[in-house]
Amino acid sequence: MNSQKIDILLLGSGGREHALLAKLAESPRAGKLYVAPGNGGMNAMATPVEDLDIDSPVDVAQWASQRGIGLVVIGPEAPLVAGVADAVRSAGIPCFGPNGDAAQMEGSKKFAKQVMARAGVPTAAYRSFTDEETAAAYVRQVGGPVVVKADGLAAGKGVIVAKTTEEALEGVHECFSGAFGDAGATVVVEETLEGPECSLLALTDGTTVVPLATSQDHKRALDGDKGPNTGGMGVYSPVPEHLVSADELATMVEIEKKVVAELAREGITYSGCLYGGFMLTEDGPKVLEFNARFGDPETQVVLPRMKADLVSVFMACDNGSLTEDMVSWDDDWAVSVVLTSAGYPGSYEKGKVITGIEKAEEMEGVTVYHAGTAEKDGQIVTSGGRVLDVTAVAPTFEEARERAYAACELIDFEGKTYRSDIGMRAIQ
Numbered sequence: 001m002n003s004q005k006i007d008i009l010l011l012g013s014g015g016r017e018h019a020l021l022a023k024l025a026e027s028p029r030a031g032k033l034y035v036a037p038g039n040g041g042m043n044a045m046a047t048p049v050e051d052l053d054i055d056s057p058v059d060v061a062q063w064a065s066q067r068g069i070g071l072v073v074i075g076p077e078a079p080l081v082a083g084v085a086d087a088v089r090s091a092g093i094p095c096f097g098p099n100g101d102a103a104q105m106e107g108s109k110k111f112a113k114q115v116m117a118r119a120g121v122p123t124a125a126y127r128s129f130t131d132e133e134t135a136a137a138y139v140r141q142v143g144g145p146v147v148v149k150a151d152g153l154a155a156g157k158g159v160i161v162a163k164t165t166e167e168a169l170e171g172v173h174e175c176f177s178g179a180f181g182d183a184g185a186t187v188v189v190e191e192t193l194e195g196p197e198c199s200l201l202a203l204t205d206g207t208t209v210v211p212l213a214t215s216q217d218h219k220r221a222l223d224g225d226k227g228p229n230t231g232g233m234g235v236y237s238p239v240p241e242h243l244v245s246a247d248e249l250a251t252m253v254e255i256e257k258k259v260v261a262e263l264a265r266e267g268i269t270y271s272g273c274l275y276g277g278f279m280l281t282e283d284g285p286k287v288l289e290f291n292a293r294f295g296d297p298e299t300q301v302v303l304p305r306m307k308a309d310l311v312s313v314f315m316a317c318d319n320g321s322l323t324e325d326m327v328s329w330d331d332d333w334a335v336s337v338v339l340t341s342a343g344y345p346g347s348y349e350k351g352k353v354i355t356g357i358e359k360a361e362e363m364e365g366v367t368v369y370h371a372g373t374a375e376k377d378g379q380i381v382t383s384g385g386r387v388l389d390v391t392a393v394a395p396t397f398e399e400a401r402e403r404a405y406a407a408c409e410l411i412d413f414e415g416k417t418y419r420s421d422i423g424m425r426a427i428q
């Protein structure tokens with residue numbers, strides 16, 4: 001086993017990146033850790049890099065070269081789609097995350113749909129449009145319910161699940177009127193799928209695909225899956241058999257393998273994490289979307305259960321030497337509850353002092369990942385909508401859930417808001 005220490009630059013600032021950082025730091029191969037831009041929690045574990053434009057391929061590659069960085073880990077999608085991984089690899093530095101061409105699996109819903117069609121992978125039937133009139137005519141023809149999606153990256157906001165034709169037409173108008181910037185210049189209109197949702201993340205070096213544990217996000221803001229869509233309000237792992245059968249799981253893994261193989265056939269090496277969002281329909285699992293990165297908050301429950309040297313795994317993804325046996329799993333369950341600022345996903349206030357994080361982390365199995373926090377005058381304050389991911393690991397699902405919620409009670413900040421039903425679906 002290679003034991004040389006590697007200095008690492010991690011890009012990103014959310015709970016996902018905090019969880020990645022914590023797991024990277026456990027590796028015997030981890031040297032100096034840098035994070036750009038980081039947050040109030042990560043900056044205690046790694047050196048924050050100020051004033052680095054993480055979406056600029058040239059800037060990131062240059063910075064990493066100058067510091068002798070041996071591995072760049074890219075958390076969010078924007079730098080991936082912008083081609084930061086390409087630039088880092090061109091500079092001769094190993095990188096975790098797909099190149100720009102492969103990241104189109106997330107960067108363009110139309111591209112992803114086309115790859116899925118060629119790979120023979122089940123997904124919602126769709127049409128794509130580049131002008132409002134034609135899209136609107138199609139929507140009137142098929143009628144609601146229907147799902148309208150901005151083609152490009154829209155920070156999780158470009159999907160309109162329309163119950164009626166009217167709502168769908170509004171969604172089409174919203175996209176073409178520039179509400180999502182360039183992301184809405186092409187619009188995908190697709191059939192509405194029904195069933196429970198399940199995420200399956202997989203690591204791949206472009207050839208070998210290693211599925212990670214299943215998890216289930218809760219995207220709506222309010223209990224009972226009510227309210228607007230958010231970046232994710234809570235998550236648990238693994239998803240139990242009564243929700244995802246062994247057959248369904250095998251199908252999802254097969255789908256991810258087919259997609260990576262199809263891309264390879266087309267000359268595109270997908271190296272990094274491929275996140276599949278699935279709807280478990282009566283006709284079997286169908287793809288809702290692919291993301292070119294780890295999920296947030298899925299990562300916060302998947303990585304704590306993972307037994308692996310993450311630095312070696314990421315290096316293997318980059319250099320094509322990934323093998324199944326590099327990753328195994330704890331039998332424990334993990335539950336993560338997201339504490340948000342009042343008002344999220346709408347407007348909210350920032351700068352509220354947070355107390356109780358240390359006390360929460362004294363609880364057995366509890367880790368508090370920072371999402372939207374900053375350090376100010378020696379205190380941790382809120383700086384985003386999703387503030388903290390309170391994660392608990394325990395031998396049973398019930399214990400993990402109880403611990404996570406007990407830990408949430410110990411933490412306080414003005415406007416603290418959270419769902420009280422994370423993981424209820426896992427209880428039969």
Ligand code: AMP
Pocket residue numbers: 124147156159161190191192193194197219277288289
């Ligand atoms: P996406 O970003 O494509 O995953 O969409 C965000 C959310 O919209 C998903 O998690 C689903 O809840 C919902 N969604 C997306 N596509 C569909 C679909 N074809 N049918 C039903 N719901 C969908």
Ligand code: GLY
Pocket residue numbers: 217231232291294295296297298
């Ligand atoms: N949890 C949803 C996402 O990461 O896209």
